[in-house]
Amino acid sequence: MKSYASIASRVVRILNHPNSGWSPADLDDDNALEIEFRFEITDDGSKGFLLVQQSSDGRYATDSWHEALEGALACAEDSYGITPAEWVMPSSNS
Structure with a gap:
């Protein structure tokens, strides 16, 4: 699969x-766990x-489908507060 953007650790x-x-x-939920994740848009x-x-421990994983790259970026921002500037874009998508 082709990778369009990633965050190695957040x-x-x-x-x-x-x-x-x-x-x-x-943010205000006292029952929340703080877990390190890797994010990728493919x-x-x-x-x-x-x-x-x-x-990072492989215990939690999921994916979501989006019609456009912008939709995946918006979902990450809505769900996890990840801004577009945080993503690392590959230097070549070949």
């Missing part, structure tokens, strides 16, 4: 939901984009 706040996964946490093998998130 600590995010999540809520662990026993038996049903996890979700991003609000192609989906067709015309879309995937926002892929995985914790």
Whole structure:
């Protein structure tokens, strides 16, 4: 898969939901865990984009599909507070 943008390491706040996964946490949530994640935006093998998130220990992972790169960037900002300036863009997308 082609990589369009990545963040090698960023600590995010999540809520662990026993038996049903996890979700991003609000800043004021006292039950949140602070976990180091890697983020990457890749192609989906067709015309879309995937926002892929995985914790450094591999315990937490998910992805979301987006029609455009801008949609994946907006999702990361809405869900995790990641600004477009934080992303590292590859020097070549070949």
